[in-house]
Amino acid sequence: MTPEANARAELLQLIDSKMNRTLKYYLDTCVRCAICKDACHQYVATGDVLYLPAYRAELIRRIYKKYMTGSGRLLPKLFEGRDPEDDVLLDELYKTTYACTSCRRCMFWCPFSIDTSWVLAVAKALLLATGRGSEILTQLADSAIDKGKNIDLYTGVIREVLKGSEEEMRRIVQDPSAGFVYDKQGADVLYVALAGTHTILPAAIVFHQAGEDWTLSSFEGSNYGYFLGDTVKAKAIAQRIVDEAKTLGVKEIVMSECGHAHRVMRDFYRMWAKEELPAPMVSILSKVDGYIKDGRIKVTPGKITEPVTYHDPCQIGRNFGLFEEPRNVVRATCSDFRDMTPNRQKQWCCGGGGGLVAETEFDDVRLKSGRLKADQIKATGAKILVTPCENCRLQIESLNDHYDLGVRVSAVLDLVVEAIEIKPR
Amino acid sequence: MNWFQYVFAGWFVYVALIVFVGGLIWQIVKWRRVAKSRIVMGMFPKPAGLGARSAKMLKDTFFFPWVLDYSKSIWLFAGAFHLAGLLMFVGHLRLIHEFTPLVAWLGASGMDQFAFLTGGAFGIVLTVALIYLLLRRFGTPYKDLSVPEDYLLLILLLLIVTMGNHLRFFGTVHVTDYRDYVMSLLTFKPAFNAAILSSNVPWSLTTHVMLACAFLIYFPFSKLVHSIGAFATNLVRSE
Structure with missing residues (x-):
């Protein structure tokens, strides 16, 4: 040949x-x-x-x-x-x-x-x-894999950086002994956050208030190998969390507010690794919905008075099956909830998924296609837009400027922290 | 029958039926031989349990409710096209065996009238639908998406239906004569009887049968396998 x-x-x-x-x-x-x-x-x-x-x-x-x-x-x-x-x-x-x-x-x-x-x-x-292959996605995936190989070089620095957030947590929960929990053997919950304390602090406050036995993962849930379409890289990135869960012997892997990480952990890892997860993967949204229902945390009903709307991230709604849990949580905190039309399984994509917010070469189509979501948000008259996916939030922030929406973009847990009634422990 | 009629309205029918049935079985075997995905790719909300999933799959396949939600006119058009095609096929079974309960109810001449009206109406519906679908392929963005197969199938169907319309509206042959022809095929002695041969339909009947056979032969190897693939793909939806 x-x-x-x-x-x-x-x-x-x-x-x-x-x-x-x-x-x-x-x-x-x-x-x-x-x-x-x-x-x-x-x-x-x-x-x-x-x-x-x-x-x-x-x-x-x-x-x-x-x-x-x-x-x-x-x-x-x-x-x-x-x-x-x-x-x-x-x-x-x-x-x-x-x-x-x-x-x-x-x-x-x-x-x-x-x-x-x-x-x-x-x-x-x-x-x-x-x-x-997409160059930027390859770089991001490779650096995540590199972090997995040299985690000891990272943890010291990361935990040092997070000390300020821990201080803030102690102030909010009024408990001088509170803090982020690391490397806890046999914890009930391994919480997998994203890069950035905005995904750690609200969860830590909620876990503290709910009296949850938790520990923070050293790794972020996001998986650029998945966006890239490289199953070897994607598996290596998810493997870091799975190995950590095995080592610590946790009962649940709780995923933070990130769309694709939900599906990667629950649906895709099994295929790539040809093995089941060492512990079931649970969404933080289901956890918090449960805490409120069981009275483990208390939020002031209607604490947030500005009109709030909720965007169903594709990877959490249509593709993962969580429609009502996040709505329950949002509704518990605000007095004026307005759904967009269409919503749930028929909702419009925000336009930022698939790793698009990280790929500047697609900015043009990303902003143009976000018009549909922007129009939907405008029609609700909401002042706060809540959505539990980092890529959706970044995209909608971007639409906020581009289409002059005048909304505050927030994660679900941010609202919970705003409305939570702190009980000293 | 001349040799052309004998080949294309005769033995070609057997070839077509063998290829059609064999081809569909081969297509199913080909699918079944590929490994299933380890991943579940269903879409939410979805029913649980094979019973509820199958019920939803059948509803989605036969009534395509999402299309109704998307556009009422497309739903109506696609529905009318497929239903007319199906009923047209059912109507042809009369040529194998008369629908006795219907005849008992309508009487012999009533039955003929009924067949003329329904067959004629479906023929017109199909012609209009096919012309619409064909013209639609020449517009944006459909023309960029379409491949020659799309046009070929529509033109083939349009020719078959046009020949059928000629037999229905202009043909001077009675149903019993067509039944004689079908019986001759079923007894492996293909022949047109004297009434057909002396009428104005041998050319349109031969073309009708020949193209229908070509359609059946092409069916299992074309996008027309959506007629069986739809059941599988719509079941994956709730996996």
Whole structure:
């Protein structure tokens, strides 16, 4: 074989290795009816066929048809069959794949429930194999893996930096012995935060008040390997937390307010590692909803009087199944709650998912496609926008400036801390 | 029957049926041979338990309620197109065996009238729907998404339906003669009887049957496998 033919065979083998039964169902079943077009915020906002969900998947399907089906091998022209090393195809694939926020709104409206984001996981593998992976996402993933390898170099510095936050925690909970809990063997809860104390302090206050037996993970829940589509890197990043949970022998892994980390831990890790988690993964939102219901923490009802609206992050609502838990918590703290239309499983993606807020090259489509969310927020007249996903918050902050929304963007736990009735312990 | 009719309205039918059934089985085997994903990719909210999941899957597949939510006109159009196609297929079964309860109810001439009205109406619905679907493919953004297969299938169906309309509205042949032809196929002695041969339909009937056979042969290897794939993909939705 010539080197070119060899390279092609390798790429095809890679694609084939990613093809499970469901993906074949998807690729064989799509009829290109394009009902998905109005489901995608990026297509609706730009009108560019590149962002039409069926077209995104079609790029992979044209390779699949030409090389992996009998009819396509016989009559490639009938399906506009393409080659996996085709530069024009790969350029288009790069733009459409890394722009996709994996919100799966197209799957919701598709008469066949086709999951475009899953087809794009194949596209990401192909892009990585042809040296076209997103550079910024690769750097972020690599640095997370590096942190896992050299954790001792990091922990001292991180814990030193967090001392100021611990001071603030003691002041709020009025308990001089309170603080962040590290490396606690046999703790009930391993709390996995994100980089930044804004995801640690509110949770620490809530855990303290609920009398939870908790310990803070040395690692952040976010996983740029997942956004990159590199399952080896993604697994290595998630593995850090799993190993920590094993070592500490915790009963639950509690995930902070981060959309994709919820799915990575509960749904994807099992596939990448081919093993179950050492302890069940529970969302912090379910935990706090439970604390309030069980009276373990008390919030002043209606403490927050400004109108509040809630954005369902795709990875927590439609793709993870938490619709009511966060709403219960938000409703408990405020007197004027206003849902957006549409909401829950039909909600519009904010436009920042899929790692997009970290990839400046997609700023244009990110801001344009955020218009739909911006219009929804405006229509509620809310002054506070609550959402439990870091990427959603960053995107909506960005929309706040761009579309002049005049809202305060807040995490769910921030509201809880604002409304909590501190009981001395 | 001349040799062309004998081949394309005769033996071609057997080839088509074998390829159609065999091809669909082959497609299912091909899917089943690929490993299942370890990951559950369902979408929330979703029912639990195979019974509730299957019920939802059947509802989603046959009534596509999300499309109704998305656009009432597209739902109506797609629904009418598929329903007319299905009922048209059912109507053809009359050529194998008369629907006796209907005849008992409507009388023999009433039945013929009923068949003329329903068959005619479905034929018109299908023609209009197919022309709409074809024209739609030439507009933005559909033309950028479409591949030749999309046009080929629509043109093929349009030709089949047009020939069917000719048989229905302009043909001078009675149902019993068509039944003779179908019986000749079922007994492996394909033939047009004298009434058909002396009428104005041999060319349209032959074209109708030949293209329908081509459609059946292509079916298992085309996007038309959505007719079976839909059950699987809609079940994954609640996985």
